[in-house]
Amino acid sequence: MIADLFTANVILGILASGIRLATPYLYAAIGETFGQRSGVLNLGVEGQMLLGAFAGFYMVFRTGNSWLGLLAAMLIGAVMGLVMGFITVTLHAEQGISGIGVYLFGLGMSDLLFQKMIGSVETVRGFQPIYIPFLSDLPFVGKVLFQQNILVYLAFLLVPVSWFVLNKTTLGLKIRAVGENPEAADSLGVSVKGIRYFTCILGGTLSGIAGASLSIALLNVFQQNLTSGQGFIAVALVYFGGWRPLGVMLGSLLFSMVNSLQLWVQTLRIPIPSDIAVMMPYVLTILALVIAVQRVRPPTALTKPFEREG
Amino acid sequence: MSLKNIQIKPILTRILAALTPVLATLAAMGIFAVILMTLGANPIDAYGALIEGAVGSPNAIADTLVKATPLLLIGLGTCIAFRGGVVNIGGEGQLVVGALAATLLGLLYPEAPGYVIIPLAMGAGFLAGGVWGGIPGVLKAYFNVNEILSTIMMNQIAVQGMNFLLRDAMIDPVQLEAASRIPQTARLAAQFDLPRLVPTRLHLGALLAVIAAVLVYIFLWRTTIGYRIRAVGLNAAAARYAGINVKRYMVLSLLLSGALGGLAGAVQVYGVSHRMFTDGSAAGFTGSAGFNGIVAALFGQLHPIGTIPAAILFGALLVGANKLQRVVQVPSALVIALNGLVVIFVVSSEIWRRRQTRVQQRMEPDNTPPDGGKPPGQLEQGEIG
Numbered sequence: 001m002i003a004d005l006f007t008a009n010v011i012l013g014i015l016a017s018g019i020r021l022a023t024p025y026l027y028a029a030i031g032e033t034f035g036q037r038s039g040v041l042n043l044g045v046e047g048q049m050l051l052g053a054f055a056g057f058y059m060v061f062r063t064g065n066s067w068l069g070l071l072a073a074m075l076i077g078a079v080m081g082l083v084m085g086f087i088t089v090t091l092h093a094e095q096g097i098s099g100i101g102v103y104l105f106g107l108g109m110s111d112l113l114f115q116k117m118i119g120s121v122e123t124v125r126g127f128q129p130i131y132i133p134f135l136s137d138l139p140f141v142g143k144v145l146f147q148q149n150i151l152v153y154l155a156f157l158l159v160p161v162s163w164f165v166l167n168k169t170t171l172g173l174k175i176r177a178v179g180e181n182p183e184a185a186d187s188l189g190v191s192v193k194g195i196r197y198f199t200c201i202l203g204g205t206l207s208g209i210a211g212a213s214l215s216i217a218l219l220n221v222f223q224q225n226l227t228s229g230q231g232f233i234a235v236a237l238v239y240f241g242g243w244r245p246l247g248v249m250l251g252s253l254l255f256s257m258v259n260s261l262q263l264w265v266q267t268l269r270i271p272i273p274s275d276i277a278v279m280m281p282y283v284l285t286i287l288a289l290v291i292a293v294q295r296v297r298p299p300t301a302l303t304k305p306f307e308r309e310g
Numbered sequence: 311m312s313l314k315n316i317q318i319k320p321i322l323t324r325i326l327a328a329l330t331p332v333l334a335t336l337a338a339m340g341i342f343a344v345i346l347m348t349l350g351a352n353p354i355d356a357y358g359a360l361i362e363g364a365v366g367s368p369n370a371i372a373d374t375l376v377k378a379t380p381l382l383l384i385g386l387g388t389c390i391a392f393r394g395g396v397v398n399i400g401g402e403g404q405l406v407v408g409a410l411a412a413t414l415l416g417l418l419y420p421e422a423p424g425y426v427i428i429p430l431a432m433g434a435g436f437l438a439g440g441v442w443g444g445i446p447g448v449l450k451a452y453f454n455v456n457e458i459l460s461t462i463m464m465n466q467i468a469v470q471g472m473n474f475l476l477r478d479a480m481i482d483p484v485q486l487e488a489a490s491r492i493p494q495t496a497r498l499a500a501q502f503d504l505p506r507l508v509p510t511r512l513h514l515g516a517l518l519a520v521i522a523a524v525l526v527y528i529f530l531w532r533t534t535i536g537y538r539i540r541a542v543g544l545n546a547a548a549a550r551y552a553g554i555n556v557k558r559y560m561v562l563s564l565l566l567s568g569a570l571g572g573l574a575g576a577v578q579v580y581g582v583s584h585r586m587f588t589d590g591s592a593a594g595f596t597g598s599a600g601f602n603g604i605v606a607a608l609f610g611q612l613h614p615i616g617t618i619p620a621a622i623l624f625g626a627l628l629v630g631a632n633k634l635q636r637v638v639q640v641p642s643a644l645v646i647a648l649n650g651l652v653v654i655f656v657v658s659s660e661i662w663r664r665r666q667t668r669v670q671q672r673m674e675p676d677n678t679p680p681d682g683g684k685p686p687g688q689l690e691q692g693e694i695g
Contacts, residue, residue, distance in 0.1 A: 092660070093661070096399075098654060098658070100650075101651070101657060102654065104650030105647050106650070107646055107650070108644065108645065108647025108648070108650060111646070112643040116349050225591065225593075239456060239459060275470045275471070275473040276470070276474055283463075289449075289463075
């Protein structure tokens with residue numbers, strides 16, 4: 001039965017679904033990367049994802065329009081990002097704990113709204129796979145790379161875009177300066193709080209999209225705790241990726257490929273207990289953190305609130 | 311400035327500081343009332359049902375205290391960790407492994423007398439939780455791995471481990487025969503049930519948790535090891551200059567914190583459920599006590615004694631939520647959301663307490679900030695070793 005895993009079809013299936021499954025991690029983790037590079041640790045990603053997932057799902061359920069759903073998810077994510085910004089930037093609340101608060105709020109609120117406003121198991125027709133002409137017909141790569149839904153393509157497009165923004169633009173320079181040395185950035189006239197608010201809102205928006213990518217593109221359902229810890233993994237992936245978009249992408253892919261493999265192992269009824277298989281990505285993440293953390297240093301001002309000496 | 315003024319101001323400040331979380335909670339409940347109204351529920355009816363469900367009868371009060379017990383134990387662990395300058399979000403996993411260890415012991419020796427097995431099981435839970443908390447501690451101290459992330463990962467690993475064991479090795483033999491194969495263990499022998507205190511569901515574990523709170527207080531404020539843990543938490547660099555082995559105490563705080571979580575799991579099995587069961591998620595068994603306990607500790611200003619009333623308050627919220635669900639048809643998920651809001655408000659209100667403390671210090675340069683008024687040292691990453 002193990003041999004079943006090594007047929008071309010299964011390998012392609014694992015790769016294709018692995019790339020698909022990387023989508024929510026990519027959005028959430030890249031959003032978190034911006035936040036952490038500016039010095040804000042947002043542990044509420046999971047809660048923001050859940051609210052985004054619900055908002056998107058509800059909108060598509062009511063209107064049938066996936067784009068409206070995406071917009072709703074982005075809006076609610078942005079609002080939650082603004083909340084996170086207010087708590088941590090303006091009120092200087094301890095970031096790790098505020099994140100847990102945002103998580104619990106999102107977990108409870110999304111379930112509450114779901115039960116109140118929908119109340120039963122429903123599916124929607126969200127974003128459908130787009131077959132890119134010609135490329136999708138290529139042997140092997142066609143199926144893996146060019147028969148995905150639009151959110152998958154955009155997620156991978158986000159990687160070079162965010163690399164460019166972080167490293168080649170003034171905005172990116174300001175973000176990094178604020179995360180490394182807020183006092184110096186402030187003395188040069190950069191608004192530390194403004195930048196941090198911006199990254200919080202951006203991170204929230206991307207978390208919203210991450211949630212929507214589950215509820216209106218990959219799974220097309222909503223249920224309690226739909227994200228099941230993926231938001232927390234996304235935060236871990238930022239550390240794993242050394243606060244760089246490319247590293248984050250590699251981490252996301254590694255993680256989603258292991259996940260995908262695990263799903264196929266179950267589908268093919270290979271006798272490995274599924275609980276142990278599900279456990280593997282988490283063990284892997286801890287090991288990855290041990291290795292990754294030795295290589296790179298986190299942004300100096302991460303989790304440290306900023307206040308002008310007065 | 312009159313003498314009177316100087317003496318009264320600090321007391322007022324202290325009272326205000328102690329009241330801040332209460333005010334923050336009221337604010338959170340106010341915001342939530344608006345949310346309830348938009349959902350078409352009358353917030354007064356809702357909060358009324360909540361209160362009645364929580365303290366409306368002797369049985370309700372007993373249930374509240376039973377619910378508060380794991381929150382208090384997890385909260386005590388949170389106090390130790392935070393005072394030691396580390397964050398432990400792994401309460402869920404620590405509770406699960408503690409419960410697993412205690413259950414296993416009870417299942418292995420069903421004939422043994424209760425007075426032998428019960429203390430051993432509590433010890434087993436304590437140890438297992440300690441290991442589960444100690445691993446992130448070692449990773450943090452010696453490998454610089456952020457403990458927030460590793461404790462979250464350890465939660466997931468514990469839950470999958472629990473699912474694996476309950477579906478296979480530890481499953482109730484009756485379930486093994488049945489086609490349904492519900493993932494739960496057999497019921498523990500009746501002599502292992504924690505004694506009931508009064509003719510309600512209130513069990514000895516509640517008393518144990520209160521004793522633990524006093525012990526943790528004594529440990530943190532009256533012993534050398536406790537003093538060192540707090541020193542590391544307040545200023546790791548200064549502690550190192552003073553010759554304290556910062557890494558070792560960091561591991562110790564997380565280890566003890568996890569051990570109390572494991573004890574919570576053992577108490578939960580022997581006092582309430584008398585078996586282990588799973589619905590696949592952590593919350594199915596723990597009821598999210600691992601997270602709610604953190605909330606309770608924060609609410610009690612990270613003071614072991616302050617955590618006692620805080621845990622009771624949140625226990626009441628949880629018990630009341632069931633009533634709420636029946637009376638105003640609002641899903642009990644509401645309480646999770648409300649808890650989240652309370653956390654956000656309480657953490658955010660820290661800024662006012664800090665401001666008051668600062669004003670007071672400016673007035674009286676010699677006066678140290680009131681105990682508990684000082685927030686735990688800003689969590690520093692990458693600054694160890």
